[in-house]
Amino acid sequence: MQQNEPKFRDGKIVRSEEPLNLEMPFEKLDGFVTPTDSFYVRCHFPIPKIDKKNWRLRVEGEVEKPFELNYDELLKLESRTIPATLECAGNSRNFLEPKVKGVAWGLGAVGNAEWTGVPLSILLDRAGVKAGALEVILEGADAGPLEEPKQPSGNVQFARSIPIAKARADVLLAYRMNGEELPPQNGFPVRAIVPGWYAVASIKWLQRVIVTDKPFGGYYQTLDYAYWEKRGDLTELVPISEMQIKAEIAQPVANEILQANSNVRVHGAAWTSEGEIVRVEISVDGGGNWAEAKLIDQPTRNAWRLWEYDWRTPSKPGKQTLVVRATDSRGRTQPVERDPDRGTYMINHLLPVEVEIR
């Protein structure tokens, strides 16, 4: 855990100032939509200052007609509004043992917002994607030097690729978040939203869309934001993509003191990718016995689902360990143990929350 009391900014936990990394205290979860003020912030470089009058988006690469478009032109195109959950691939890193490098996120590097923007497919159709196109690279306006070993010389632009099929399916170029202009820290004026994928793919401060016929080997999907996968007796690095199914408890919080023989509302959120949350179970005895939590509202693809459980606390004082686990419509559930091949990312194994009954 933290050695010093965490600093707060606008109600969020400051994980680092430069680059700016802010976490939502997850116990503040209060509804399907995360208010923009509470939404976590993950930056790798200083936030670029962009004047929307000068902003341009270029669509280029393996296309018939590369083009450039400005903010007003983008806003005139057909738009869509979708809820989508963004989770940082390093969310919950602070629970890993032994401690690892990287931003020490607790439970709150995740949020769910309503995003309004233009389907990327509209721009790809306008450009005319050539046969043989494999991926679409999304590039942000932010760049900087890298400090890790094997760093290239000079500055690296924050960029990520997605398969052409995903780019066409449901990727949005969003200019509004919860009905208002995107704030600078969340990608003003335009960011990508890649539904169901870890948020590293949802490039902020978007400036270029590059169609390519070769796999992109950029820093943020090879040396970073990748994990080890075993292919038979081979081991290879694979870029992080789809979010793994996960449930988190918002309340009670770890080490909370609860009254014996009282009614406590245990609640939180659960999410998955390309499927629906169909079951959330709670254990109050560290994983021995499980009971079903109540799912709130209707499922929405690639957005989290809230759940709650009315717990009658025991009459005996002492420690109780709460554990939650989710299952989705594709039968996937959370692993009990941490898979070390995931490095410092994709943290969805069961996370116990200890409380004290008095």
Ligand SMILES: Nc1nc2c(c(=O)[nH]1)N[C@H]1C(S)=C(S)[C@@H](COP(=O)(O)O)O[C@H]1N2
């Ligand atoms: N251009 C750019 N896009 C980016 C990043 C970044 O540093 N630069 N960070 C990524 C990561 S790792 C995450 S988790 C999300 C965070 O989005 P948010 O700050 O709106 O919560 O943005 C992604 N998009």
Ligand SMILES: [Mo]
């Ligand atoms: Mo992230």
